[in-house]
Amino acid sequence: MTDIDTALRESLGRLAQPGDPSGVASAINAQADALATGAAGAGAGGAAASGGAFAGWIPAVVIAVLALGAGAYVGVQSTGGGSSAAYAPMTVSPNGAIPAASCPGGAAVTDLDPGARVLAVARTDSGDYLAVRDPAVLSHVVWVPASDATADPGTNVSDLPVKDCSEASAAPSPSVTPAPHHTTKPTTKPTTKPTTKPTTKPTTTPKPVDKPPTLTVGAWSPKIIVGSGGYGGTGCTQAVSTTIKIHATDDGTVKVTGKVTPNAKIVGNTLTLVSHSGSSWAFKYIANSKGPTSVPTATIKFTAKDNAGHLVTRTTYVKVIPTNMCPYTP
Amino acid sequence: MTVEVATRIDLEAFVASEYPRVVAAVRLITGDHDAAPDAVQEALAGIIASPPRKDIDNLAAYVTVVASNKVRDVQRRRGAESRAYDKLPMQRDITTDELSALDTDVAAAIRALPERQRDICIHHYLLDHSVETIAEAMSVSTGTVKTQLHRARATLAAVLTNGGER
Numbered sequence: 001m002t003d004i005d006t007a008l009r010e011s012l013g014r015l016a017q018p019g020d021p022s023g024v025a026s027a028i029n030a031q032a033d034a035l036a037t038g039a040a041g042a043g044a045g046g047a048a049a050s051g052g053a054f055a056g057w058i059p060a061v062v063i064a065v066l067a068l069g070a071g072a073y074v075g076v077q078s079t080g081g082g083s084s085a086a087y088a089p090m091t092v093s094p095n096g097a098i099p100a101a102s103c104p105g106g107a108a109v110t111d112l113d114p115g116a117r118v119l120a121v122a123r124t125d126s127g128d129y130l131a132v133r134d135p136a137v138l139s140h141v142v143w144v145p146a147s148d149a150t151a152d153p154g155t156n157v158s159d160l161p162v163k164d165c166s167e168a169s170a171a172p173s174p175s176v177t178p179a180p181h182h183t184t185k186p187t188t189k190p191t192t193k194p195t196t197k198p199t200t201k202p203t204t205t206p207k208p209v210d211k212p213p214t215l216t217v218g219a220w221s222p223k224i225i226v227g228s229g230g231y232g233g234t235g236c237t238q239a240v241s242t243t244i245k246i247h248a249t250d251d252g253t254v255k256v257t258g259k260v261t262p263n264a265k266i267v268g269n270t271l272t273l274v275s276h277s278g279s280s281w282a283f284k285y286i287a288n289s290k291g292p293t294s295v296p297t298a299t300i301k302f303t304a305k306d307n308a309g310h311l312v313t314r315t316t317y318v319k320v321i322p323t324n325m326c327p328y329t330p
Numbered sequence: 331m332t333v334e335v336a337t338r339i340d341l342e343a344f345v346a347s348e349y350p351r352v353v354a355a356v357r358l359i360t361g362d363h364d365a366a367p368d369a370v371q372e373a374l375a376g377i378i379a380s381p382p383r384k385d386i387d388n389l390a391a392y393v394t395v396v397a398s399n400k401v402r403d404v405q406r407r408r409g410a411e412s413r414a415y416d417k418l419p420m421q422r423d424i425t426t427d428e429l430s431a432l433d434t435d436v437a438a439a440i441r442a443l444p445e446r447q448r449d450i451c452i453h454h455y456l457l458d459h460s461v462e463t464i465a466e467a468m469s470v471s472t473g474t475v476k477t478q479l480h481r482a483r484a485t486l487a488a489v490l491t492n493g494g495e496r
Binding site for chain 1: 340341342343344345346347348349350351352353354355357358363366367370371372374375376378379380385386387388389390430432433436437440451452454455456458459460461463483486487490491
């Protein structure tokens with residue numbers, strides 16, 4: 001019966017028509033931005049609401065494409081209050097991680113990955129610094145030197161609004177407030193209205209709001225490894241393990257954990273925390289691929305949890321070559 | 331107690347690693363070559379703009395389910411499902427020369443499977459998702475996945491065993 005499974009996998013592999021990933025990430029970011037700000041007129045009802053918004057955002061996508069065609073990809077979107085906010089897609093310099101600060105010229109609070117795609121939402125008056133949405137936590141705005149990011153062709157950075165540190169932090173974000181989880185709903189409705197109003201105001205000072213942690217998967221390689229055993233075979237030049245570096249910060253304490261999602265064709269997943277210092281964690285991943293017909297992808301999810309219970313997750317991927325496919329060239 | 335969960339997507343990594351296969355899966359599940367990429371992109375945009383209230387263990391599985399449902403909803407509204415399937419598997423980019431008679435038979439057999447069995451088959455055999463992952467993504471029990479997979483496998487095995495004698 002194993003032959004049946006193999007034959008089915010091979011046949012479906014031949015029948016499969018993969019999607020072209022070119023330019024897809026930028027398009028998705030633009031759609032997400034439109035959804036989050038309501039520019040498309042579609043509610044951000046969540047992905048699970050199947051089909052409901054399928055046609056709803058199409059006008060916004062068409063608008064974005066037209067803007068690209070006209071060579072002026074600085075989107076303008078209504079913020080609901082009559083004002084407008086411009087944004088510009090950019091690529092961070094590929095030459096090393098770029099320190100990003102909470103204010104122009106300030107101390108770095110996080111690093112942007114080399115070559116990361118970001119959305120600029122404001123600039124300083126001089127144009128020396130740009131406010132960009134933190135790819136790790138899209139609700140955060142961080143400042144980077146303008147010289148460390150390259151605008152997409154047709155983008156005019158000078159069209160971005162001039163803002164200062166506090167104004168930019170309030171820029172509309174494509175990331176909505178994290179949805180509450182594990183919240184219990186009241187099971188019964190109150191049957192009577194309160195008959196008396198409170199006569200005194202609360203005297204206690206509200207506790208400061210705890211911010212969720214930030215979690216970034218840093219630049220790491222290799223993203224394809226060889227299975228650590230199994231079917232035999234020689235000739236692969238790829239490593240048998242990979243070390244994934246994580247950066248996490250919080251206004252309190254934060255802990256990072258990693259988890260490998262089961263894949264039917266990968267066995268013996270081992271994800272080990274090998275180092276932790278300050279805001280940096282490093283996890284080593286080793287696996288064995290069942291093979292023998294394809295190179296499966298392992299899904300690895302990292303979770304940062306702070307002492308207030310906020311959770312932030314990031315997912316990344318590693319391909320595991322079955323050793324019987326060696327030598328293998330991606 | 332309220333615990334806030336924020337699911338952040340490493341979008342560039344997902345698009346580079348998983349997007350092509352997820353689109354392929356949605357195309358096979360729905361039979362709609364053209365709508366699949368749009369639906370997958372919309373599903374991802376929706377997750378970024380409004381993260382789901384539950385934690386997602388396997389994003390590829392989740393997006394495949396959501397995107398397939400989106401395409402099917404549109405198909406049902408248009409009554410186009412049967413027309414889309416009439417085009418499988420000889421869509422663009424694949425010629426009959428590249429497919430064996432067996433592949434054509436498998437495509438027809440997949441097409442003839444009940445909807446849920448077809449979904450589970452594509453998840454398992456094309457995307458290599460485990461029973462547990464499929465169950466979570468489709469919001470069904472692992473027992474349901476095992477049962478449906480067993481039935482689908484028996485049907486497809488008959489096709490593979492008999493070759494072109496369907």
